Amino acid sequence: MDECKVIIMGFGSVGQGVANALSMKKDLIKDKTGVSVKVVAAADSSSSAISQDGLDEELLVKTKKEEGKLAAYPEFGSDKSGLDVLDAVEYDCLIEATPTNIVDAQPALSLTLKAFEQGKDVVTSNKGHLALKFKEIVGAAEEAGVEFKYEASVGGSMPIINFTRDTLASCEIKSIKGILNGTTNYILSRMTSEGSDYEVILKESQELGIAETDPTQDVEGIDAACKTVILANSLLGIDATYSDVKVEGISNINSQAIELAKKDDYLIKLIAEVSPENLQVSPRLIKRGSSYDVSGTLNMATIKTDLADEVSVIGLGAGSLETASAMLTDLISILKNKN
Amino acid sequence: MDECKVIIMGFGSVGQGVANALSMKKDLIKDKTGVSVKVVAAADSSSSAISQDGLDEELLVKTKKEEGKLAAYPEFGSDKSGLDVLDAVEYDCLIEATPTNIVDAQPALSLTLKAFEQGKDVVTSNKGHLALKFKEIVGAAEEAGVEFKYEASVGGSMPIINFTRDTLASCEIKSIKGILNGTTNYILSRMTSEGSDYEVILKESQELGIAETDPTQDVEGIDAACKTVILANSLLGIDATYSDVKVEGISNINSQAIELAKKDDYLIKLIAEVSPENLQVSPRLIKRGSSYDVSGTLNMATIKTDLADEVSVIGLGAGSLETASAMLTDLISILKNKN
Structure with missing residues (x-):
């Protein structure tokens, strides 16, 4: 694997942290794993930016902060959101950073299961679906033969699960x-x-x-x-x-x-x-x-x-870049296992 | 790799801890890595026990404690020690737990370099050779294409290097x-x-x-x-x-x-x-x-x-089983990478 195409789903504090951290750490990830990471889509709750050729992480954050919606991303802004984004572009790994929902675990649950069905690896910071349906989700990942990592769901930048x-x-x-x-x-x-x-x-x-x-x-x-x-x-x-x-x-x-x-x-x-x-x-x-x-x-x-x-x-226990650092560590671990 | 044959070199507190920990954790290691670990030799400063068919870890510790020398190990006791042990038996991984020597780094330095030359992986708890010749030793491991892990050299059971x-x-x-x-x-x-x-x-x-x-x-x-x-x-x-x-x-x-x-x-x-x-x-x-x-x-x-x-x-920061736990974690990591 030379290139890993990622979708960042959820573009609040954590999703933006992932975009910022990725833009800082592309060389480090390439050095450690031999793989180049490319963001092919990012989505907030009602819109997205999608490009198979890759998006600019800093421009994603700037667009969200200044315009409020990723739909405003130059040229590649889209009205697609949620599950539709997973069908709109070819990708390897879903970085799932939607808000925790402890009532019905959505949208994290559907997004994660769909990614597994598509044969994609998932890195999450979400707690809701894990707290409600841990066994079901981990079982679905095993069945699909994909990797599922969730260090960021507990403790932000305090490593505990991988640790x-x-x-x-x-x-x-x-x-x-x-x-x-x-x-x-x-x-x-x-x-x-x-x-x-x-x-x-x-x-x-x-x-x-x-x-x-x-x-x-x-x-x-x-x-x-x-x-x-x-x-x-x-x-x-x-x-x-x-x-x-x-x-x-x-x-x-x-x-x-x-x-x-x-x-x-x-x-x-x-x-x-x-x-x-x-x-x-x-x-x-x-x-x-x-x-x-x-x-x-x-x-x-x-x-x-x-x-x-x-x-x-x-x-x-929290913080945008801090939580993103745990997600990037999970991503690095997945990429190391591929090569 | 189905089986990993190890030599425990140095049989003081840490070496005995490794033997005890191995006897407790064989099933766990097999579960996590698919590999069975067998101790084919253990050596103290002046003698050893050597058997290509494997030694009993608890009997090694009992012999050392009660008789003072591994030479007293039933049937397989030997007067061989140090470098000679590495030539006396077929092995895959050297678990090096000799005392730290900050003057000339021996015997750890010679033992480690010889194991590398023989194409064997090394797990160490020793600080002397690393403190005096870190670059040379790590370079030699890379050149030989073997694994060299040393979590136990710093902090006993406090994980810091792998962490x-x-x-x-x-x-x-x-x-x-x-x-x-x-x-x-x-x-x-x-x-x-x-x-x-x-x-x-x-x-x-x-x-x-x-x-x-x-x-x-x-x-x-x-x-x-x-x-x-x-x-x-x-x-x-x-x-x-x-x-x-x-x-x-x-x-x-x-x-x-x-x-x-x-x-x-x-x-x-x-x-x-x-x-x-x-x-x-x-x-x-x-x-x-x-x-x-x-x-x-x-x-x-x-x-x-x-x-x-x-x-x-x-x-x-210290303790027999505690330090051994770090060495076993290193061994598990090596075995996981093999399979």
Whole structure:
């Protein structure tokens, strides 16, 4: 394989990050894999840009930012969107970065299954379809004989899936425990350092763009619960779905509780636990100075193994380029396996 | 490849750990790679056990522990040692776990180069030859067209080399900064928590087996400096050798300095820095609660990248099974590439 033609589906923060990262890293990918990557289509929720000869990544981002729609891309703008784009151009790999949907997993589910049917590899940052139908999707990829990688779905630029599979390959994974949501970690960290109330910090986090206008997914633990399901299935071989996770968010944590914990040198963190006995996301007391004591929007995870004891990893849980870096690492891994 | 015949060279703590780990993990390796691993020889500093039909890993460890020499292995004990073992049996991969020698890199250097000449892959936990002659050894492996893996040489069970290469494959590595020696971290942690003097804690650490009888390699920063060179060469492409590292140990740190730091919420840690501008191991002030605030015998490293910002990893820096787990992961990676 000399050339890999990719479609970037979803062109919000992550999709734009992929375009930017690709434009920075074409030479590196070529050096590491011998393969040239070409973007043949990019699509937002209602339009796209499509060209079999390849699109300019920077112009894609510029068009989206300035015009609001990829349909405005010079010469190759199109009204096609969603599944139609997968039929409109020849491609090798779908880079799927549509928003997570925890109700019916769409459009990620249909896009992914269609790509598999077409015999194409898929790299995703999406959590919804994995949290609802992990086994079905991974099974469909195996049946189709294609590669399916989803490092970016958990932990942004904090490597956890490939990390555990590849660099801890000799170990049995007993459990994973960690902080898998950056927004709630930011809110709790600020409540702790400033002594302020939840509502005050949430509002400021929204103003800073760290929390979303509707913060439910983050503050109620839904996002972390999706990631818990993905880790349970992919790393511990537990056949679980979203409804198997006990979930409690942080919206009931008040400054009094945090102050009380501080007096005994504890912090309150939203901890996800993944083990054969327990799939749970809940606020927990953790000791100051322990490995769970990471602040701001950082994510962390401690992987308990048989041979290597405990290994922890810490990284930024979100961010456009950061999440894109995980998707590019997945793409590089796929391309290395081809050659 | 259906079967991989290995020689375990060096049968101290790490070599025995490899034997124990192999006996636990044969099925896992077979599942992941399709290859059966067979130990055809194991050697300590003056004797060995050799059998083309395979040796029993648990009996190897029992013999060494109870009789002191592998020559006492039933039926297959031998007076052969060192290079002669590599000629005495047919093998595919050398698992090299002899003690680090920072003066002339022997016997690791000769063993490794001879294995390469014989067209064999090598997995090592040794730091000496890599710290003194990294480029020469890696060059020889490339020339011979064999695989050479050395994850266990840095950080014990804390994955850093494969971690950075594989799971951060899309990123440019700007620098690495961390705690690469568990013994000194243990001594400094206890000095901090107890307010005791260096000599007192060192003596207790020796009694606990955490510090060696001659603690020079650890406390003078030599061990961390070797690891600094290995990371510089392997992950940042810096052509450096041991003498390029500025090294200062912890033997001059007294309890007054630690108390003074504590007053301002700082800790003293032995920090290794790996960047194109600076290769250095030295005691540094680090902020309490920062990612460098890990205690006991833990190692940690923060990898600064272009796309993923900073990613950190924490794990046990030493231990028999822990170090063996890294060597087995390297072996699995080699076997996967064969099939």
